[in-house]
Amino acid sequence: MQRWTWLQACVTIPLMPHDHADHSHPHTLLPSDPALRVKALETLLTQKGLIDPAALDEIIDTYENRIGPRNGAQVVARAWSDPAFREALFEDATAVVTQMGFYGRQGEHMVAVENTDAVHNIVVCTLCSCYPWPLLGIPPGWYKSDAYRARVVREPRAVLAEFGVTLPAETAVRVWDSTAEVRYLVIPQRPPNTETLDEAALMDLVTRDSMIGTGLARQP
Amino acid sequence: MTRPEPVFEEPWHAQVFAITVHLNETGLFTWQQWAERFGATLKRHGHHTRLNGGSDYFAAWLETLETLLGDTSVADPAQLETLRHAWEAAYLNTPHGAPVTLDARAD
Incomplete structure (x- = not known):
């Protein structure tokens, strides 16, 4: 793989401290x-x-x-279509995802939480930005923002609404606070009318946000 | 379908992330130690401004790593400052388009 070159940094960072527009550069642009x-x-x-x-x-x-959300989507799609896998996942997610090759490099423990008609789960890290890297990759900017980290605990329904998710009043919302040791993966509800879809097709319905809990799985 | 967001917005975000993960994997510190310190930095920064989760997030990350390595006598802050100036000089002394190396600082 091509290494990051710091020349690239000069070209891609728009606000450089040494930004001359009016003469040719005798030297390499200074990084930030x-x-x-x-x-x-x-x-x-x-x-x-x-x-x-x-x-x-x-x-x-x-x-x-x-590494990216496709890994998590594979876990979700299999949980939807294979009852034995699903049972094993909720019993010991760390073991199951490790077997699939998605092991935590930081030695963290993985926990799967399931959305149902009764409960909707959302994941946050109020301390910093703990996240199930092996299953979802690097977290998006909003997951790391103060706004999300502080507000999702206090007013999860308002935050969900901003993500375009409105839940029935009778659905309880449960917020899980990740730590350095425990990371959560939300298993979203399987959309209706997907009985005939195979695992690969189901994977396409599983978005990153649906596995954080700020979204729902797509309709086919 | 929308374009996927880049994993790292800037190369130095990727680099400081990788250094940290690597040092954790070689056993220099546990991830719990890291998360506690990083959480404390974010909290401190968050008192002054609402962090947006982008560059300010990695600024807090870098500060945490520098402090952790300074506190554990792994990387002396004065030495880091000297090297930072050496790199700055190297960039200023390297003709545009040529690879930048620390040797260029003496020009």
Whole structure:
């Protein structure tokens, strides 16, 4: 895989501290302050033998290209179509998803929570941004925002409404607070009229937000 | 279908994320230690401004990592500052389009 080049950073970051529009650049554009601090960290830690640049590339490649909500969607689609799998998932999600190759690199424990007519589950991390990375990838910006982290606990129905989700009054809303040790995956309700669909077709109905609880699965 | 959001908005977000995950995997700190410190930084920053979950999130991430590595004597802040200036000088002394290396700072 192509390594991030810092030249790319110069081209893609719009607000550079060294931004001349009126003359040709005699030198390479200066990256932002945090970008330079990260360069400094990387240099020092490499000099000390504490990091391996190839391992960094591998981690970035994994999270950019190989891990994402399709992993979680596969778990959900299988839970919808295979009762034995579903039972095993709710018994020990960590073991089941590890068997599928979706293991937590940070050693976290995975828990699956199921939406029903009676209960709708939503996941947050009020501390920082704990998230089931192996199943959903890197969290979206809003998941990490103060607005979501603070408000979803206080007024989950109002937050859901902003995501376009209105639940029946009799459906209880349960908010799960992720930690460094426990990450939650919401198993959304299977949409009606999907009995004839196979696992691959079902996967396409499972959105990222439906597995966080801020959305519902798509209708076919 | 809408275009998927980029996983990392800027290259340095990816880089600081990867350094942190890598150091955790090599056993320098546990993820719980990381999350506690990171949560505390976010909370402190959130007192002054409402964090949007984008660049301010990774700014808090970077600050947490620098402080953690400083507190555990893994990366001396003064050394980091020297290297940061060295990189800045290297960028300013490298002709546009040429690869930037720390050797360029002496030009």
